[in-house]
Amino acid sequence: MAKTVVIDPVTRIEGHAKISIYLDDAGEVSDAQFHVVEYRGFEKFCEGRPMWEMAGITARICGICPVSHLLASAKTGDKIQAVQVPIAGEKLRRMMNLAQFTQSHALSFFHLSSPDFLLGWDSDPATRNVFGLMAADPDLARAGIRLRQFGQTVIELLGARKIHAAWAVPGGVRSPLSEEGRTWIRERLPESRATLDIAMNLFKRFLDEFGAEAEVFGTFPSLFMGLVGKNGEWEHYGGHIRFTDSNGNIVADGLSEDNYRDYLGEAVEPWSYLKFPYYKPMGYPDGIYRVGPLARVNICSHFGTPDADKELREFRDRVGGVATSSFMYHYARLLEILACLEKIEELVNDPDITSKRCRAEAGINNLEGVGVSEAPRGTLFHHYQVDENGILKKVNLIIATGQNNLGMNKTVTQIAKHYIHSNEIPEGMLNRVEAGIRCYDPCLSCSTHAAGQMPLHVQLVAGDGTVVDEVYRD
Amino acid sequence: MPTWEKVVVIGYGNTLRRDDGAGQKVAEAVAARGWENVLSLAVHQLTPELAAEIATADKAIFADASPDAKTVEVREIADNFRENLPFSPHTSDPKGLLSLTKLLYDKNPKAWWVLIPALDFEFGEELSPVTVTGIIDAVAKIEQLIIA
Numbered sequence: 001m002a003k004t005v006v007i008d009p010v011t012r013i014e015g016h017a018k019i020s021i022y023l024d025d026a027g028e029v030s031d032a033q034f035h036v037v038e039y040r041g042f043e044k045f046c047e048g049r050p051m052w053e054m055a056g057i058t059a060r061i062c063g064i065c066p067v068s069h070l071l072a073s074a075k076t077g078d079k080i081q082a083v084q085v086p087i088a089g090e091k092l093r094r095m096m097n098l099a100q101f102t103q104s105h106a107l108s109f110f111h112l113s114s115p116d117f118l119l120g121w122d123s124d125p126a127t128r129n130v131f132g133l134m135a136a137d138p139d140l141a142r143a144g145i146r147l148r149q150f151g152q153t154v155i156e157l158l159g160a161r162k163i164h165a166a167w168a169v170p171g172g173v174r175s176p177l178s179e180e181g182r183t184w185i186r187e188r189l190p191e192s193r194a195t196l197d198i199a200m201n202l203f204k205r206f207l208d209e210f211g212a213e214a215e216v217f218g219t220f221p222s223l224f225m226g227l228v229g230k231n232g233e234w235e236h237y238g239g240h241i242r243f244t245d246s247n248g249n250i251v252a253d254g255l256s257e258d259n260y261r262d263y264l265g266e267a268v269e270p271w272s273y274l275k276f277p278y279y280k281p282m283g284y285p286d287g288i289y290r291v292g293p294l295a296r297v298n299i300c301s302h303f304g305t306p307d308a309d310k311e312l313r314e315f316r317d318r319v320g321g322v323a324t325s326s327f328m329y330h331y332a333r334l335l336e337i338l339a340c341l342e343k344i345e346e347l348v349n350d351p352d353i354t355s356k357r358c359r360a361e362a363g364i365n366n367l368e369g370v371g372v373s374e375a376p377r378g379t380l381f382h383h384y385q386v387d388e389n390g391i392l393k394k395v396n397l398i399i400a401t402g403q404n405n406l407g408m409n410k411t412v413t414q415i416a417k418h419y420i421h422s423n424e425i426p427e428g429m430l431n432r433v434e435a436g437i438r439c440y441d442p443c444l445s446c447s448t449h450a451a452g453q454m455p456l457h458v459q460l461v462a463g464d465g466t467v468v469d470e471v472y473r474d
Numbered sequence: 475m476p477t478w479e480k481v482v483v484i485g486y487g488n489t490l491r492r493d494d495g496a497g498q499k500v501a502e503a504v505a506a507r508g509w510e511n512v513l514s515l516a517v518h519q520l521t522p523e524l525a526a527e528i529a530t531a532d533k534a535i536f537a538d539a540s541p542d543a544k545t546v547e548v549r550e551i552a553d554n555f556r557e558n559l560p561f562s563p564h565t566s567d568p569k570g571l572l573s574l575t576k577l578l579y580d581k582n583p584k585a586w587w588v589l590i591p592a593l594d595f596e597f598g599e600e601l602s603p604v605t606v607t608g609i610i611d612a613v614a615k616i617e618q619l620i621i622a
Binding site: 042044045060061062064107111138141142144146148149152154239423 | 488489490518519521522523525526577578579597606
């Protein structure tokens with residue numbers, strides 16, 4: 001009798017989700033589906049609004065990565081206004097994005113995922129969380145908070161608010177970094193570097209011990225997509241789109257965001273509100289690709305900063321060139337924090353960063369524009385169509401979590417197939433399925449926080465719809 | 475010199491989900507009062523680093539939208555420590571954050587949860603009349619908590 005295992009919701013990710021695992025008559029896993037049950041209505045909500053409001057509106061989609069939408073929106077506005085952003089404006093936008101990566105990756109690593117590393121996947125889920133982490137290593141927990149604060153404060157110094165700063169606008173940014181801000185960043189950088197070093201060493205020790213098991217966490221061939229610079233270097237703001245395969249071969253390069261519809265398709269499945277983007281030339285679902293830290297690290301030739309490049313060489317030695325395990329998202333996140341801190345250090349000493357010539361002004365000169373930027377979770381596209389007055393007629397947002405949708409489903413299926421071989425659901429398997437999803441650090445935000453909170457609910461449903469077993473996790 | 479102790483007010487919610495943004499509106503209104511020794515923060519979610527701010531305060535006041543509240547409710551969070559609560563920015567509550575504060579910084583401020591009536595959580599920025607009234611009432615009640 002076929003059965004369905006439902007895990008609802010996945011804890012410690014942004015938003016709500018549900019996982020169904022389908023068993024065949026022999027009790028073996030036949031398939032798994034990662035459902036996203038929240039409807040993202042922002043695209044419709046934005047239509048009819050002035051284009052200039054988009055940066056502020058989209059930045060309020062989520063409290064965790066508001067800067068990503070802010071920058072993608074501002075870059076789309078640049079295209080519609082047909083302006084060239086002054087060099088100071090671009091450097092300031094870059095600094096904010098680097099700070100955004102730092103704070104978001106710190107939250108993911110220290111507070112959402114490190115309990116898995118420090119406490120183990122077989123530990124009691126009641127304590128396998130940030131409280132358990134604090135009990136195990138309170139200094140690390142405090143340091144993680146300080147690192148996230150560093151990124152948040154850099155954002156605040158630039159945009160006057162930690163989140164939702166409508167500071168990046170079409171044409172540039174509203175204001176430069178102050179001298180006081182520059183001093184603060186310089187003073188706090190060494191502490192942030194030290195914290196990152198501790199985290200890096202911790203993760204490597206974990207990898208030495210559990211690396212073999214980590215291979216189960218979404219190891220499969222796929223394409224990787226992201227931005228790279230003109231020399232193939234790691235990029236987070238400008239550059240062009242590149243696709244590589246699991247062997248490191250460049251599949252497509254020099255792609256412009258303007259033509260994203262030529263190479264990105266968006267499939268729809270009836271069981272999820274989240275779209276399933278794929279690489280169009282390979283079709284659906286063969287055109288599966290991953291975005292985010294792992295993809296960026298895989299597609300780039302180098303970071304361009306000394307310590308991050310040294311760590312990147314060790315990373316590639318460890319994974320054998322190209323990392324195909326999604327578990328390595330965590331490792332890639334740490335590499336990116338390191339690169340971000342080094343690049344912030346470069347920028348904070350750049351004289352342009354305090355220049356008041358940071359914004360170009362213009363009216364509506366194009367009726368359509370596509371902007372792209374790297375968010376912590378992956379490549380983010382904004383596509384607007386406006387009328388002569390800049391009123392939005394159509395909005396399309398391609399978000400990072402959506403682009404990893406196929407990858408997340410494949411990861412869940414792989415983990416479930418590895419651990420489920422009967423009608424019994426071992427606790428450790430549930431922990432691992434959740435941990436597999438957390439590798440991607442998915443952001444499903446758009447839910448209200450005041451409603452819809454539920455305990456973890458695991459349900460075994462027979463083929464005839466009968467619930468044969470249930471497990472609740474408060 | 476203010477006559478009250480140091481206070482942190484944290485209003486949280488999603489301002490693009492109509493009444494869900496009530497907590498942030500309250501925090502912004504409190505910040506606009508400019509009360510000395512009062513730090514008022516309007517945030518989307520309760521994230522771990524807020525524990526560091528709470529640790530500096532003698533009183534912590536949380537403002538949030540509630541679909542269950544009929545009028546503004548002020549609940550004292552007396553037993554504000556528990557160690558078996560999964561922490562997530564989307565599923566955390568003031569007790570979780572206060573527990574973090576206690577564990578990480580060994581601080582245990584007096585705390586209250588101010589709940590504002592909320593009806594409509596659809597996409598949008600307009601607030602229900604009952605929520606608008608509730609925001610005004612909540613700010614008044616928070617003022618009483620501050621000066622008490």
